[in-house]
Amino acid sequence: DGQLQPLLTEQPTMARPERQWSCPEHIVRYIESVTSLPGQRAVVVGVEEVKSAQQLVYLVSIYFDGTPTSVSNGSATDTARDATITTSFQRALLDGGNKLVVRIWKASGRWWNLNTNEASSGETGAIRMARSEVAGYRMARAAITATNEKRASLSSLPKVTIPEVLYFSHDNRKHCDGRGNSNSREKTQRPFAIMTYVGDGSSYFCGDSSNSSNDWICDIKYAKDMMKVRHEYGFDEPHPRHGRVKEDKALEYALNVMNTVVLPIQSAFFSADDGIMPRLGNEYEQDLRALGRVSECRTDAEPYQYHDMIDICRDAAAEMNRALRKKGIGSDNSTIGNLVSILCQCIETLSTESNKCCWLNSKAVTPALCHMDLQPQNLILCRRKRDVYSVNIVPHVSSVLDWEEACYADPRFEVLLMGRKICASRQQADKLWAHYSQRLKGKHRLEVGPIEPWLKLEAIHSITTLLMQSMDLVGGGRSPWETKPDLLGKIKREFSRLKALGWDFVASCAAA
Numbered sequence: 001d002g003q004l005q006p007l008l009t010e011q012p013t014m015a016r017p018e019r020q021w022s023c024p025e026h027i028v029r030y031i032e033s034v035t036s037l038p039g040q041r042a043v044v045v046g047v048e049e050v051k052s053a054q055q056l057v058y059l060v061s062i063y064f065d066g067t068p069t070s071v072s073n074g075s076a077t078d079t080a081r082d083a084t085i086t087t088s089f090q091r092a093l094l095d096g097g098n099k100l101v102v103r104i105w106k107a108s109g110r111w112w113n114l115n116t117n118e119a120s121s122g123e124t125g126a127i128r129m130a131r132s133e134v135a136g137y138r139m140a141r142a143a144i145t146a147t148n149e150k151r152a153s154l155s156s157l158p159k160v161t162i163p164e165v166l167y168f169s170h171d172n173r174k175h176c177d178g179r180g181n182s183n184s185r186e187k188t189q190r191p192f193a194i195m196t197y198v199g200d201g202s203s204y205f206c207g208d209s210s211n212s213s214n215d216w217i218c219d220i221k222y223a224k225d226m227m228k229v230r231h232e233y234g235f236d237e238p239h240p241r242h243g244r245v246k247e248d249k250a251l252e253y254a255l256n257v258m259n260t261v262v263l264p265i266q267s268a269f270f271s272a273d274d275g276i277m278p279r280l281g282n283e284y285e286q287d288l289r290a291l292g293r294v295s296e297c298r299t300d301a302e303p304y305q306y307h308d309m310i311d312i313c314r315d316a317a318a319e320m321n322r323a324l325r326k327k328g329i330g331s332d333n334s335t336i337g338n339l340v341s342i343l344c345q346c347i348e349t350l351s352t353e354s355n356k357c358c359w360l361n362s363k364a365v366t367p368a369l370c371h372m373d374l375q376p377q378n379l380i381l382c383r384r385k386r387d388v389y390s391v392n393i394v395p396h397v398s399s400v401l402d403w404e405e406a407c408y409a410d411p412r413f414e415v416l417l418m419g420r421k422i423c424a425s426r427q428q429a430d431k432l433w434a435h436y437s438q439r440l441k442g443k444h445r446l447e448v449g450p451i452e453p454w455l456k457l458e459a460i461h462s463i464t465t466l467l468m469q470s471m472d473l474v475g476g477g478r479s480p481w482e483t484k485p486d487l488l489g490k491i492k493r494e495f496s497r498l499k500a501l502g503w504d505f506v507a508s509c510a511a512a
Helices: 002-009 025-035 076-095 122-151 247-270 282-291 306-326 335-354 412-422 426-444 452-470 484-500 504-509
Strands: 042-050 056-064 099-104 165-168 192-196 216-218 229-232 235-238 368-370 379-384 396-400 407-409
Touching: 025 042, 025 056, 025 076, 025 099, 025 192, 076 099, 076 165, 076 192, 122 165, 122 192, 122 247, 122 282, 122 368, 122 407, 216 396, 229 247, 235 484, 247 368, 247 396, 247 412, 247 426, 282 407, 306 335, 306 452, 335 452, 335 484, 335 504, 368 412, 412 426, 412 452, 452 484, 484 504
Parallel strands: none
Antiparallel strands: 042 056, 056 099, 099 192, 165 192, 216 379, 229 235, 368 407, 379 396
């Protein structure tokens, strides 16, 4: 391919560097083998570890030293397949500035399992999460590509880009190891994926827009300037790990993400005629199953629904009650016992209320792909050069990363998490919800219903998760940064929010 020659021939000759990186050697070797061409040996010359809350992420830099490499002695089919895989990697290097991203999964805590490791625990839980996240990247890329094709001439802003998964070690898709057969050795190691680099310096940055890429620069300051303590829903809440969007910018940021990421992706699922669902093949059906709720009695994709999360919280509360009984602790002789008792009452009250809401049934809104954590640290943001010092302008989204919370679900879950985690107040959440409701009703004739039942569900989810953490029942899942007294304070503040939503029976557990 003539387009690749400048990349391959203009690099300096380099000796193989001494390996001193934390990225596993078998992954480095695989990258070198799959990117090398006859007469052009690929050499990994740099590995930079990128911060990640749960997983391992590396930015890998590659050059070509001109050393001859052997040609495959396999069959004609294998050789053709090798060439196809190599070409996809080479194009990724060409567009990604000679960089690739490696992601290795080692934990499985996420919103859908209350931030715990699953019952299967250990590597199996991580593999399940890896499959789900890879599926999220693939489905999002298919959805946003379909939307970009339709809106290409309608917007002057850069297109949003989703990184491409070039290789996944535990893929169920055909040719899962890039050579047409499954690698049993890799199946015993942590799951990993190799993806395109779409950040600053790549041609993917700012989405290959019709605008000159020189007009846009990467904005890393916005995420760094987030608040470590923010007043939200009536209380000051600490967020020492990443922080949250500033209160006066939260709604504008949320609406920006809604319009550029959430609605375009979800619309691809809602549209019966021109959406992506009618065009998906068997490979994407596997991705939907990986993103959906696990069901032993069904083989098709089963989306998460409102009542599924009630059931998940109910099961967790039952587990907590068993643990308390084992220790001889009741609701009348301990703080935790009383909190769990009130939580059980909340779960049953919400279940009763939701059964009366027709807009909460499984057919109310078409299920779609949800990201569930659209905070600035999970996005690549950009802004025009002329706006570099304009602190009042919210940056544009160039790319969406970190799909580990991704799911196939009722799309209102996405808006709920934006309303609670991005918006700083009920007033902001109401405006975001109203905007979403108007768009879905006007364009897709879907009725979203009120936000109140969803806010109650999120409060119950938070209380359940925090109580599980305080009782050390997370099974090695995400470790909270808070001490147990801090967790108790957060739990009481969530009960206060339930009281503000009309549940006076939780008053004894609410914060003062």
